[in-house]
Amino acid sequence: MAVDLLLGLQWGDEGKGKIVDVLTSKYNIIARFQGGPNAGHTLVFNGRKHVLHTIPSGIFHDDATNLVGNGVVIDPVIFKKELDKLEEQDVDYRKSLLVSRKAHIILPTHRLLDAASEASKGKAKIGSTLKGIGPTYMDKTGRNGIRVGDLELSDWKERYRALADKHESMIDFYDVDIEYDLAELEKEFFEAVDVLKSIKFIDSEEYMYQAQKSGKTILAEGAQGSLLDIDFGTYPYVTSSNTTAAGACTGLGVSPSQIGDVFGIFKAYTTRVGSGPFPTELFDEDGATMSRVGNEFGATTGRPRRCGWLDLVALRYACQVNGVTQLMMMKGDVLSGFKTLKVCTAYNYKGDIIKHFPYNIDPENVEPIFTEFKGWNEDLTAMSEVNQLPKELNAYIEFLEKELEIPITIVSVGPDRKQTIFRS
Numbered sequence: 001m002a003v004d005l006l007l008g009l010q011w012g013d014e015g016k017g018k019i020v021d022v023l024t025s026k027y028n029i030i031a032r033f034q035g036g037p038n039a040g041h042t043l044v045f046n047g048r049k050h051v052l053h054t055i056p057s058g059i060f061h062d063d064a065t066n067l068v069g070n071g072v073v074i075d076p077v078i079f080k081k082e083l084d085k086l087e088e089q090d091v092d093y094r095k096s097l098l099v100s101r102k103a104h105i106i107l108p109t110h111r112l113l114d115a116a117s118e119a120s121k122g123k124a125k126i127g128s129t130l131k132g133i134g135p136t137y138m139d140k141t142g143r144n145g146i147r148v149g150d151l152e153l154s155d156w157k158e159r160y161r162a163l164a165d166k167h168e169s170m171i172d173f174y175d176v177d178i179e180y181d182l183a184e185l186e187k188e189f190f191e192a193v194d195v196l197k198s199i200k201f202i203d204s205e206e207y208m209y210q211a212q213k214s215g216k217t218i219l220a221e222g223a224q225g226s227l228l229d230i231d232f233g234t235y236p237y238v239t240s241s242n243t244t245a246a247g248a249c250t251g252l253g254v255s256p257s258q259i260g261d262v263f264g265i266f267k268a269y270t271t272r273v274g275s276g277p278f279p280t281e282l283f284d285e286d287g288a289t290m291s292r293v294g295n296e297f298g299a300t301t302g303r304p305r306r307c308g309w310l311d312l313v314a315l316r317y318a319c320q321v322n323g324v325t326q327l328m329m330m331k332g333d334v335l336s337g338f339k340t341l342k343v344c345t346a347y348n349y350k351g352d353i354i355k356h357f358p359y360n361i362d363p364e365n366v367e368p369i370f371t372e373f374k375g376w377n378e379d380l381t382a383m384s385e386v387n388q389l390p391k392e393l394n395a396y397i398e399f400l401e402k403e404l405e406i407p408i409t410i411v412s413v414g415p416d417r418k419q420t421i422f423r424s
Protein backbone atom coordinates (compact mmCIF):
# COMPACT_ATOMS: atom_id res chain seq x y z
CA MET A 1 0.00 0.00 0.00
CA ALA A 2 1.29 3.48 -0.87
CA VAL A 3 2.33 5.95 1.79
CA ASP A 4 0.50 9.29 1.59
CA LEU A 5 2.29 12.46 2.66
CA LEU A 6 0.96 15.55 4.35
CA LEU A 7 3.22 18.59 4.11
CA GLY A 8 3.20 22.30 4.89
CA LEU A 9 3.83 24.40 1.76
CA GLN A 10 4.77 27.72 3.36
CA TRP A 11 6.92 28.70 6.37
CA GLY A 12 5.21 26.29 8.77
CA ASP A 13 2.15 26.77 10.98
CA GLU A 14 -0.21 25.95 8.09
CA GLY A 15 -2.47 23.76 10.24
CA LYS A 16 -1.02 20.32 9.51
CA GLY A 17 -1.99 18.93 12.94
CA LYS A 18 -5.66 19.66 12.38
CA ILE A 19 -5.74 18.01 8.96
CA VAL A 20 -3.83 14.91 10.13
CA ASP A 21 -6.38 14.61 12.92
CA VAL A 22 -9.25 14.99 10.42
CA LEU A 23 -7.75 12.38 8.06
CA THR A 24 -6.56 9.88 10.68
CA SER A 25 -9.71 7.76 10.58
CA LYS A 26 -8.66 6.74 7.03
CA TYR A 27 -5.20 5.55 8.12
CA ASN A 28 -3.78 2.73 10.24
CA ILE A 29 -0.44 4.46 10.88
CA ILE A 30 0.55 8.11 11.29
CA ALA A 31 4.30 8.66 11.11
CA ARG A 32 6.39 11.77 11.80
CA PHE A 33 9.52 11.85 9.65
CA GLN A 34 11.54 14.99 10.47
CA GLY A 35 11.87 17.93 12.82
CA GLY A 36 11.31 17.72 16.52
CA PRO A 37 9.95 19.87 19.30
CA ASN A 38 10.39 23.01 17.20
CA ALA A 39 7.02 21.93 15.76
CA GLY A 40 3.74 22.76 17.42
CA HIS A 41 0.80 20.91 15.91
CA THR A 42 -2.50 22.21 17.22
CA LEU A 43 -5.66 20.07 17.32
CA VAL A 44 -9.06 21.26 18.54
CA PHE A 45 -11.97 18.96 19.30
CA ASN A 46 -14.71 18.65 21.91
CA GLY A 47 -14.02 22.24 22.93
CA ARG A 48 -10.39 21.53 23.89
CA LYS A 49 -7.11 22.59 22.34
CA HIS A 50 -4.16 20.16 22.22
CA VAL A 51 -0.62 21.03 21.10
CA LEU A 52 1.75 18.25 20.06
CA HIS A 53 5.47 18.79 19.43
CA THR A 54 7.03 15.38 18.75
CA ILE A 55 4.16 12.94 18.97
CA PRO A 56 2.22 12.35 15.73
CA SER A 57 -1.20 13.98 15.45
CA GLY A 58 -3.05 10.65 15.21
CA ILE A 59 -2.54 9.97 18.91
CA PHE A 60 -6.10 10.90 19.90
CA HIS A 61 -7.61 8.19 17.70
CA ASP A 62 -7.84 4.79 19.38
CA ASP A 63 -7.26 2.76 16.24
CA ALA A 64 -4.19 4.54 14.84
CA THR A 65 -0.59 3.57 15.49
CA ASN A 66 1.73 6.58 15.83
CA LEU A 67 5.36 6.31 14.83
CA VAL A 68 8.13 8.77 15.60
CA GLY A 69 10.42 8.03 12.65
CA ASN A 70 14.20 7.92 12.30
CA GLY A 71 14.36 11.42 10.80
CA VAL A 72 12.91 13.03 13.92
CA VAL A 73 15.02 14.49 16.74
CA ILE A 74 13.61 13.86 20.21
CA ASP A 75 14.08 15.91 23.35
CA PRO A 76 13.20 13.45 26.14
CA VAL A 77 12.24 16.33 28.47
CA ILE A 78 9.66 17.74 26.04
CA PHE A 79 8.56 14.25 25.04
CA LYS A 80 7.85 13.41 28.70
CA LYS A 81 5.80 16.61 29.08
CA GLU A 82 3.72 15.62 26.05
CA LEU A 83 3.14 12.16 27.51
CA ASP A 84 2.15 13.69 30.87
CA LYS A 85 -0.47 15.82 29.11
CA LEU A 86 -1.82 12.79 27.24
CA GLU A 87 -2.04 10.88 30.51
CA GLU A 88 -4.04 13.73 32.09
CA GLN A 89 -6.52 13.26 29.23
CA ASP A 90 -6.63 9.48 29.63
CA VAL A 91 -5.07 8.86 26.24
CA ASP A 92 -3.73 5.32 26.27
CA TYR A 93 -0.56 6.05 24.28
CA ARG A 94 1.36 2.98 25.44
CA LYS A 95 -0.29 0.69 22.96
CA SER A 96 -0.30 3.15 20.06
CA LEU A 97 3.05 4.97 20.20
CA LEU A 98 6.29 3.64 18.69
CA VAL A 99 9.70 5.27 18.44
CA SER A 100 12.40 4.52 15.88
CA ARG A 101 15.72 3.35 17.31
CA LYS A 102 17.42 5.51 14.69
CA ALA A 103 15.87 8.81 15.82
CA HIS A 104 18.45 11.15 17.35
CA ILE A 105 18.32 12.52 20.89
CA ILE A 106 18.45 16.23 21.73
CA LEU A 107 20.75 16.68 24.74
CA PRO A 108 20.48 19.61 27.17
CA THR A 109 23.77 20.89 25.75
CA HIS A 110 22.30 20.91 22.23
CA ARG A 111 19.76 23.44 23.47
CA LEU A 112 22.52 25.50 25.07
CA LEU A 113 24.56 25.38 21.88
CA ASP A 114 21.52 26.60 19.92
CA ALA A 115 21.21 29.56 22.31
CA ALA A 116 24.95 30.32 22.13
CA SER A 117 24.99 30.12 18.33
CA GLU A 118 21.99 32.43 18.00
CA ALA A 119 23.38 34.92 20.56
CA SER A 120 26.70 35.02 18.68
CA LYS A 121 24.94 35.92 15.41
CA GLY A 122 23.43 39.15 16.77
CA LYS A 123 21.16 40.77 14.17
CA ALA A 124 21.79 37.93 11.71
CA LYS A 125 20.18 35.36 14.00
CA ILE A 126 17.95 32.71 12.39
CA GLY A 127 15.17 33.25 14.91
CA SER A 128 15.41 29.61 15.97
CA THR A 129 12.91 28.13 18.40
CA LEU A 130 16.02 27.33 20.53
CA LYS A 131 14.97 23.71 20.98
CA GLY A 132 18.42 22.41 19.99
CA ILE A 133 17.31 21.32 16.52
CA GLY A 134 20.28 22.66 14.51
CA PRO A 135 23.03 21.37 16.85
CA THR A 136 21.38 17.92 17.06
CA TYR A 137 21.18 17.55 13.27
CA MET A 138 24.78 18.82 13.09
CA ASP A 139 25.85 16.00 15.40
CA LYS A 140 23.80 13.56 13.30
CA THR A 141 25.49 14.52 10.03
CA GLY A 142 28.83 14.90 11.85
CA ARG A 143 28.38 11.29 13.02
CA ASN A 144 28.61 12.17 16.69
CA GLY A 145 24.96 11.92 17.71
CA ILE A 146 23.27 9.73 20.28
CA ARG A 147 20.34 7.74 18.96
CA VAL A 148 17.31 6.26 20.69
CA GLY A 149 18.73 2.76 20.15
CA ASP A 150 21.89 3.78 22.02
CA LEU A 151 19.83 4.17 25.19
CA GLU A 152 19.58 0.36 25.23
CA LEU A 153 23.39 0.04 25.40
CA SER A 154 25.23 -0.26 28.70
CA ASP A 155 27.80 2.44 27.88
CA TRP A 156 25.42 5.14 26.63
CA LYS A 157 26.00 7.41 29.65
CA GLU A 158 29.75 7.47 28.97
CA ARG A 159 29.04 8.44 25.39
CA TYR A 160 26.62 11.05 26.67
CA ARG A 161 29.31 12.50 28.98
CA ALA A 162 31.94 12.68 26.25
CA LEU A 163 29.53 14.51 23.91
CA ALA A 164 28.20 16.86 26.60
CA ASP A 165 31.78 17.77 27.62
CA LYS A 166 32.64 18.53 24.02
CA HIS A 167 29.52 20.70 23.76
CA GLU A 168 30.53 22.63 26.88
CA SER A 169 33.87 23.56 25.35
CA MET A 170 32.05 24.62 22.18
CA ILE A 171 29.74 26.83 24.23
CA ASP A 172 32.84 28.48 25.76
CA PHE A 173 34.20 29.01 22.27
CA TYR A 174 31.15 31.11 21.32
CA ASP A 175 32.16 33.56 24.04
CA VAL A 176 28.61 34.74 24.76
CA ASP A 177 26.82 35.15 28.04
CA ILE A 178 24.75 31.97 28.51
CA GLU A 179 23.84 31.12 32.07
CA TYR A 180 22.98 27.52 32.86
CA ASP A 181 23.06 24.88 35.56
CA LEU A 182 23.97 21.71 33.69
CA ALA A 183 23.58 19.46 36.74
CA GLU A 184 19.97 20.60 37.08
CA LEU A 185 19.30 20.18 33.35
CA GLU A 186 20.84 16.71 33.40
CA LYS A 187 18.72 15.61 36.36
CA GLU A 188 15.57 16.49 34.40
CA PHE A 189 17.03 14.91 31.25
CA PHE A 190 17.94 11.54 32.81
CA GLU A 191 14.52 11.28 34.48
CA ALA A 192 12.89 11.96 31.12
CA VAL A 193 15.12 9.39 29.38
CA ASP A 194 13.76 6.76 31.77
CA VAL A 195 10.23 7.69 30.68
CA LEU A 196 11.22 7.59 27.00
CA LYS A 197 12.65 4.12 27.59
CA SER A 198 9.22 2.94 28.73
CA ILE A 199 7.90 3.52 25.18
CA LYS A 200 8.36 0.78 22.59
CA PHE A 201 11.51 1.25 20.46
CA ILE A 202 11.45 -0.39 17.04
CA ASP A 203 13.50 -0.90 13.89
CA SER A 204 11.13 1.42 12.11
CA GLU A 205 12.20 0.90 8.49
CA GLU A 206 11.43 -2.84 8.83
CA TYR A 207 8.14 -1.98 10.54
CA MET A 208 7.24 0.39 7.70
CA TYR A 209 8.18 -2.19 5.08
CA GLN A 210 6.04 -4.90 6.65
CA ALA A 211 3.17 -2.46 7.20
CA GLN A 212 3.17 -1.49 3.52
CA LYS A 213 3.43 -5.13 2.46
CA SER A 214 0.48 -6.15 4.58
CA GLY A 215 -1.72 -3.39 3.13
CA LYS A 216 -1.75 -1.00 6.09
CA THR A 217 -2.68 2.58 5.23
CA ILE A 218 0.03 5.06 6.21
CA LEU A 219 0.10 8.84 6.43
CA ALA A 220 3.48 10.57 6.85
CA GLU A 221 3.05 13.82 8.81
CA GLY A 222 5.45 16.61 7.92
CA ALA A 223 6.54 19.36 10.29
CA GLN A 224 7.50 22.99 9.56
CA GLY A 225 7.02 23.97 5.91
CA SER A 226 8.65 23.62 2.51
CA LEU A 227 10.12 27.13 2.62
CA LEU A 228 12.00 26.11 5.78
CA ASP A 229 13.56 23.06 4.08
CA ILE A 230 17.34 22.89 4.59
CA ASP A 231 17.92 22.54 0.81
CA PHE A 232 14.95 24.25 -0.84
CA GLY A 233 13.97 26.83 1.78
CA THR A 234 15.12 30.42 2.23
CA TYR A 235 18.59 29.40 3.44
CA PRO A 236 20.09 30.17 5.93
CA TYR A 237 16.75 31.17 7.50
CA VAL A 238 15.50 27.59 7.53
CA THR A 239 15.31 24.63 9.84
CA SER A 240 17.87 21.81 9.74
CA SER A 241 15.87 19.01 8.14
CA ASN A 242 14.26 18.20 4.80
CA THR A 243 10.67 19.27 5.31
CA THR A 244 9.77 18.42 1.70
CA ALA A 245 8.48 15.11 0.28
CA ALA A 246 11.95 13.58 -0.10
CA GLY A 247 12.39 13.92 3.69
CA ALA A 248 9.65 11.33 4.19
CA CYS A 249 11.72 8.75 2.30
CA THR A 250 14.89 9.32 4.32
CA GLY A 251 13.01 10.00 7.56
CA LEU A 252 11.03 6.77 7.49
CA GLY A 253 12.91 4.44 5.16
CA VAL A 254 10.15 4.54 2.55
CA SER A 255 11.06 4.04 -1.10
CA PRO A 256 10.14 6.93 -3.48
CA SER A 257 8.15 4.45 -5.57
CA GLN A 258 5.87 3.86 -2.56
CA ILE A 259 4.68 7.46 -2.23
CA GLY A 260 0.98 7.87 -3.06
CA ASP A 261 -0.92 11.09 -2.55
CA VAL A 262 0.93 14.22 -1.49
CA PHE A 263 -1.40 16.53 0.45
CA GLY A 264 -0.13 20.12 0.45
CA ILE A 265 -1.43 22.33 3.25
CA PHE A 266 -1.40 26.12 2.91
CA LYS A 267 -2.98 29.08 4.62
CA ALA A 268 -5.23 31.38 2.55
CA TYR A 269 -2.61 34.04 3.34
CA THR A 270 1.03 33.71 4.45
CA THR A 271 2.76 33.77 7.83
CA ARG A 272 6.34 33.41 8.96
CA VAL A 273 7.85 33.25 12.44
CA GLY A 274 11.53 34.00 12.94
CA SER A 275 13.90 35.88 10.64
CA GLY A 276 14.30 35.75 6.87
CA PRO A 277 12.89 37.28 3.70
CA PHE A 278 9.11 37.37 3.15
CA PRO A 279 8.19 39.22 -0.09
CA THR A 280 4.44 39.65 0.59
CA GLU A 281 4.80 40.66 4.25
CA LEU A 282 2.39 43.37 5.40
CA PHE A 283 3.32 46.12 7.83
CA ASP A 284 -0.08 47.83 7.76
CA GLU A 285 -3.57 47.44 9.20
CA ASP A 286 -4.32 44.43 6.93
CA GLY A 287 -1.38 42.52 8.42
CA ALA A 288 -2.43 43.47 11.93
CA THR A 289 -5.98 42.22 11.18
CA MET A 290 -4.68 38.86 9.90
CA SER A 291 -2.54 38.53 13.01
CA ARG A 292 -5.41 39.39 15.37
CA VAL A 293 -8.21 37.43 13.69
CA GLY A 294 -5.95 34.48 12.86
CA ASN A 295 -4.46 34.48 16.37
CA GLU A 296 -1.04 34.30 14.74
CA PHE A 297 1.25 33.40 17.61
CA GLY A 298 3.68 30.47 17.54
CA ALA A 299 2.29 27.29 19.16
CA THR A 300 5.79 26.41 20.46
CA THR A 301 7.32 29.76 21.37
CA GLY A 302 4.32 32.12 21.58
CA ARG A 303 6.17 34.56 19.30
CA PRO A 304 3.99 36.75 17.03
CA ARG A 305 3.96 35.50 13.45
CA ARG A 306 4.64 37.92 10.61
CA CYS A 307 1.64 38.08 8.23
CA GLY A 308 1.21 38.84 4.52
CA TRP A 309 -0.77 38.08 1.36
CA LEU A 310 -0.71 34.71 -0.32
CA ASP A 311 2.41 34.25 -2.44
CA LEU A 312 1.66 32.04 -5.46
CA VAL A 313 5.25 32.16 -6.72
CA ALA A 314 6.40 30.51 -3.48
CA LEU A 315 3.38 28.18 -3.35
CA ARG A 316 3.86 26.98 -6.93
CA TYR A 317 7.51 26.26 -6.14
CA ALA A 318 6.53 24.25 -3.06
CA CYS A 319 3.97 22.27 -5.10
CA GLN A 320 6.63 21.45 -7.69
CA VAL A 321 9.32 20.40 -5.23
CA ASN A 322 6.87 18.15 -3.38
CA GLY A 323 4.82 16.78 -6.28
CA VAL A 324 1.59 17.85 -4.55
CA THR A 325 -1.50 15.97 -5.74
CA GLN A 326 -4.16 17.67 -3.58
CA LEU A 327 -4.23 21.06 -1.88
CA MET A 328 -5.90 21.92 1.41
CA MET A 329 -6.57 25.56 2.19
CA MET A 330 -6.58 26.62 5.84
CA LYS A 331 -7.91 29.67 7.66
CA GLY A 332 -10.15 30.93 4.84
CA ASP A 333 -12.37 32.27 7.64
CA VAL A 334 -9.65 34.75 8.68
CA LEU A 335 -10.03 36.61 5.38
CA SER A 336 -13.74 37.42 5.94
CA GLY A 337 -14.25 41.18 6.18
CA PHE A 338 -11.38 42.30 3.92
CA LYS A 339 -12.76 44.62 1.23
CA THR A 340 -10.02 43.62 -1.22
CA LEU A 341 -7.72 40.59 -1.16
CA LYS A 342 -4.38 40.40 -2.90
CA VAL A 343 -2.50 37.41 -4.28
CA CYS A 344 1.10 37.66 -5.49
CA THR A 345 1.27 36.02 -8.92
CA ALA A 346 4.77 37.04 -10.07
CA TYR A 347 7.89 38.83 -8.86
CA ASN A 348 9.60 41.85 -10.33
CA TYR A 349 13.10 40.44 -9.92
CA LYS A 350 15.77 43.07 -10.59
CA GLY A 351 13.57 44.50 -13.37
CA ASP A 352 12.44 41.20 -14.91
CA ILE A 353 8.98 39.73 -14.39
CA ILE A 354 9.45 36.15 -13.22
CA LYS A 355 7.08 33.43 -12.04
CA HIS A 356 9.65 31.02 -10.57
CA PHE A 357 11.11 31.20 -7.05
CA PRO A 358 14.63 32.59 -7.46
CA TYR A 359 17.81 31.82 -5.49
CA ASN A 360 17.56 35.07 -3.59
CA ILE A 361 14.29 36.66 -2.48
CA ASP A 362 15.78 39.46 -0.40
CA PRO A 363 13.63 42.63 -0.50
CA GLU A 364 16.20 44.58 -2.53
CA ASN A 365 15.85 42.01 -5.36
CA VAL A 366 12.19 41.13 -5.29
CA GLU A 367 9.01 43.15 -5.54
CA PRO A 368 5.74 41.18 -5.53
CA ILE A 369 3.19 41.75 -8.30
CA PHE A 370 -0.36 41.35 -7.06
CA THR A 371 -3.74 40.41 -8.51
CA GLU A 372 -6.69 41.81 -6.56
CA PHE A 373 -9.90 40.05 -5.58
CA LYS A 374 -13.17 41.28 -4.13
CA GLY A 375 -13.50 40.17 -0.52
CA TRP A 376 -16.54 38.81 1.33
CA ASN A 377 -18.17 39.62 4.66
CA GLU A 378 -19.86 36.34 5.56
CA ASP A 379 -18.67 34.53 8.67
CA LEU A 380 -17.49 31.12 7.41
CA THR A 381 -16.94 29.46 10.77
CA ALA A 382 -20.38 27.82 11.00
CA MET A 383 -20.42 26.64 7.37
CA SER A 384 -20.13 22.94 6.65
CA GLU A 385 -21.12 22.57 2.99
CA VAL A 386 -19.32 23.74 -0.09
CA ASN A 387 -22.48 25.36 -1.48
CA GLN A 388 -22.62 27.70 1.53
CA LEU A 389 -19.31 29.36 0.66
CA PRO A 390 -19.57 32.95 -0.63
CA LYS A 391 -19.14 33.38 -4.37
CA GLU A 392 -16.11 35.69 -3.85
CA LEU A 393 -14.33 32.94 -1.88
CA ASN A 394 -15.18 30.43 -4.60
CA ALA A 395 -13.64 32.81 -7.17
CA TYR A 396 -10.50 33.05 -4.99
CA ILE A 397 -10.26 29.24 -4.69
CA GLU A 398 -10.88 28.64 -8.38
CA PHE A 399 -8.20 31.17 -9.31
CA LEU A 400 -5.67 29.36 -7.10
CA GLU A 401 -6.60 25.97 -8.55
CA LYS A 402 -6.17 27.31 -12.08
CA GLU A 403 -2.81 28.93 -11.32
CA LEU A 404 -1.44 25.90 -9.44
CA GLU A 405 -3.14 23.25 -11.62
CA ILE A 406 -3.94 21.19 -8.52
CA PRO A 407 -7.40 20.69 -6.94
CA ILE A 408 -8.17 22.20 -3.53
CA THR A 409 -10.01 19.36 -1.80
CA ILE A 410 -10.41 20.75 1.72
CA VAL A 411 -11.25 24.27 2.87
CA SER A 412 -10.82 24.75 6.61
CA VAL A 413 -13.03 27.41 8.19
CA GLY A 414 -11.95 27.23 11.83
CA PRO A 415 -9.65 25.34 14.18
CA ASP A 416 -12.13 22.64 15.21
CA ARG A 417 -12.15 19.21 13.58
CA LYS A 418 -15.74 19.89 12.55
CA GLN A 419 -14.96 23.17 10.77
CA THR A 420 -13.76 21.38 7.66
CA ILE A 421 -15.40 21.56 4.23
CA PHE A 422 -14.65 18.80 1.73
CA ARG A 423 -14.68 19.70 -1.98
CA SER A 424 -14.67 16.82 -4.41
Ligand code: IMP
Pocket residue numbers: 011012013038039040126127128129130131133134223224225228237238239240273274275
Ligand atom coordinates in the same frame (compact mmCIF):
# COMPACT_ATOMS: atom_id res chain seq x y z
P1 IMP B 1 14.75 25.88 14.40
O1 IMP B 1 14.27 24.77 13.55
O2 IMP B 1 14.11 25.88 15.77
O3 IMP B 1 16.22 26.00 14.48
O4 IMP B 1 14.25 27.26 13.73
C1 IMP B 1 14.70 27.65 12.44
C2 IMP B 1 13.65 28.53 11.76
O5 IMP B 1 12.51 27.75 11.48
C3 IMP B 1 13.15 29.71 12.63
O6 IMP B 1 12.82 30.78 11.78
C4 IMP B 1 11.89 29.16 13.26
O7 IMP B 1 10.99 30.18 13.64
C5 IMP B 1 11.36 28.31 12.13
N1 IMP B 1 10.56 27.18 12.61
C6 IMP B 1 11.01 26.04 13.16
N2 IMP B 1 9.99 25.22 13.44
C7 IMP B 1 8.87 25.86 13.05
C8 IMP B 1 7.49 25.50 13.04
O8 IMP B 1 7.08 24.41 13.45
N3 IMP B 1 6.63 26.43 12.55
C9 IMP B 1 7.06 27.63 12.04
N4 IMP B 1 8.34 27.99 12.01
C10 IMP B 1 9.24 27.11 12.51
